[in-house]
Amino acid sequence: MSALWLSVLLLGQERIDWRDIVQKPYEKLPPAKLGLKPLLVDEEGKHIATPKGWYARRKQLIHKWQKLLGTPPQKPKQLDARIEKTEKNRRRYAFPCQFPFRRR
DSSP states (O other): OOHHHHHHHHHTSOOOOHHHHHHOTTTTSOOOOOOOOOTTBOTTSOBOOSHHHHHHHHHHHHHHHHHHHOOOOOOOSSOOOEEEEEETTEEEEEOOOOOTTOOO
């Protein structure tokens, strides 16, 4: 095709603004469904309007979050701290950590 015909075809088309395409690529797509629910709506679908209702909802959310994360490790009875180095009026402490997945 010659350049003349190409220019005639392109002049008849609507001009596309490439900045809108690049900067707003998902503007016309529906929002992603992540399964998130509003925080101020309880399990029955009622709106929470009181501090008492919020504290109850907050307790539910914390319980669900901890269930998702799993149980945290137990706190050690005693922390093993050693003085590694003493400088002028300063001490450097070492706190050895032991992780269940790492062998020492």
